[in-house]
Every structure is written in structure tokens, then in C-alpha cells.
Amino acid sequence: MAKRRYKEEFLTVGFTKAVRNGECVLCGEVLSNESMKINKLDRHLQTKHPLHRDKSKDFFICKEESFKKQCFDGGKVFKGNRGALRASYQVSLHIAKAKKPHSIGEQLIKPCLKDVCLSVLGEDAANNIESVPLSNNTVASRIKDMSADIQKTVTEEILQHK
Numbered sequence: 001m002a003k004r005r006y007k008e009e010f011l012t013v014g015f016t017k018a019v020r021n022g023e024c025v026l027c028g029e030v031l032s033n034e035s036m037k038i039n040k041l042d043r044h045l046q047t048k049h050p051l052h053r054d055k056s057k058d059f060f061i062c063k064e065e066s067f068k069k070q071c072f073d074g075g076k077v078f079k080g081n082r083g084a085l086r087a088s089y090q091v092s093l094h095i096a097k098a099k100k101p102h103s104i105g106e107q108l109i110k111p112c113l114k115d116v117c118l119s120v121l122g123e124d125a126a127n128n129i130e131s132v133p134l135s136n137n138t139v140a141s142r143i144k145d146m147s148a149d150i151q152k153t154v155t156e157e158i159l160q161h162k
């Protein structure tokens with residue numbers, strides 16, 4: 001599969017390469033290689049973030065900055081202050097621990113979460129689940145992040161004789 005190429009114009013529809021190639025600055029979703037086309041990225045913006053679909057490039061530049069801060073705050077990816085991003089990491093960790101395929105996030109876990117929320121908490125809660133990025137690629141990339149982070153922490157501890 002050809003490696004996805006990021007183009008500057010992708011930021012006009014909210015996709016950055018600041019943290020990883022082709023990541024949505026609004027929800028942290030990482031799209032697949034095949035989706036790295038302006039029309040596919042735009043469709044993500046139109047359907048997932050309808051409130052922001054007519055925003056200027058400056059708006060996304062600004063969002064990109066806060067997204068970077070959130071991802072790198074204190075050098076730990078976990079410190080993101082948005083619940084949806086944190087939940088995405090938490091669910092990815094469960095998937096990794098259970099040694100399940102990454103696709104289970106979108107195919108099984110998300111629909112289950114939505115049904116549970118709808119029955120127990122109501123429609124608003126169920127709609128909020130939609131904002132948790134759990135696509136195949138997102139889960140794979142979260143797991144990669146976390147293992148890199150663990151590796152880094154372990155190395156630092158060894159170096160500091162902790």
C-alpha cells in the first residue's frame with residue numbers, strides 16, 4: 001500500500017500532520033491511507049463536525065496549535081484534556097491488552113457503547129460516543145503511541161537509576 005502523503009491544503013478541512021500524518025485537529029481521528037484525499041477528509045469534516053464546516057484556514061491553524069499542546073502537554077499523550085481523546089486511548093489499551101484486532105473498536109465496541117448509553121443514559125450520551133475516535137487506524141496509532149511512551153518511560157527510568 002502506498003504511504004499516505006500529506007498535503008498542505010488538508011489543513012483547510014481540519015487535518016494536520018503535526019502529531020501524526022492526517023489526523024483530525026477536532027477529534028483526533030486518523031483516517032486510512034485511502035482516505036487521504038481532500039474530498040474524503042472534507043466529508044469527515046462535513047459529517048462529524050458540521051458546526052465547523054465553514055471555518056477558515058486560520059481557525060484550523062489555531063485548532064492545530066491547541067491540538068499539539070494537548071497531545072504533547074508534559075510530554076505525555078495521556079494528558080489531553082478532552083474526554084473523547086482520552087477515551088480513545090483507554091479503549092485502544094483494552095483492545096491491545098485483549099489482543100483483539102484493531103477493527104473491533106469501530107465494528108463492535110462503538111456500537112455497543114452507543115446502545116448501552118442510549119438505554120442507560122439517553123440520547124445525548126449516545127450521540128457523544130460518536131465523538132470518540134475508534135477507527136481501525138486510530139486504534140493502531142494509539143497503541144503505537146502508548147508503546148512508544150512506555151518504552152520512553154522505561155528508558156528514562158533506567159537512565160536515572162530509578
Ligand SMILES: [Zn+2]
Binds near residue numbers: 024026028029
Ligand atoms: Zn474529526
